[in-house]
Amino acid sequence: MSDEKVTRRNALNYLLGSGITALGIGTVYPIIRYIIPPPGQEAGTSSISAAKIGELKPNEGKIFKFGNSPGIIVLKPGGDPKNASSYVAFTAVCSHLNCTVQYRDDLCEIWCACHNGHFDLNGNVLSGPPPKPLTQFKVAIKGEEIFVSKEET
């Protein structure tokens, strides 16, 4: 009888211990995965084809995917589509609260609709709450593709 109680107690302790261990792992694992995210595409992305020549008209912008984040490329007003210096490219993530910016052809500015942030075509803040300029990317033309790279200009 006494042996049976000990066995039951041991079984209950084992189950309780297993449950607590599983709960601990289930709680800690997502926290660790959040703190140390898996290497994504962004980590290895240093250059990407953002557009093809002729895809953008002068005074037009396009959002493209740069790794895990959006980027924006603009063919400046009056710009030559075959000349890399006619393009500007930036991260499309607003420096205020991370909304995605867009190009406003009516203003010739990059604009964040979330809180009415305005950036010029150098990425500098013109007005609104963004505290920092947009990070600028390098633009290069190879063949018919317009490549954007992360090295800051």
Ligand code: FES
């Ligand atoms: S998130 Fe862009 S202005 Fe606030």
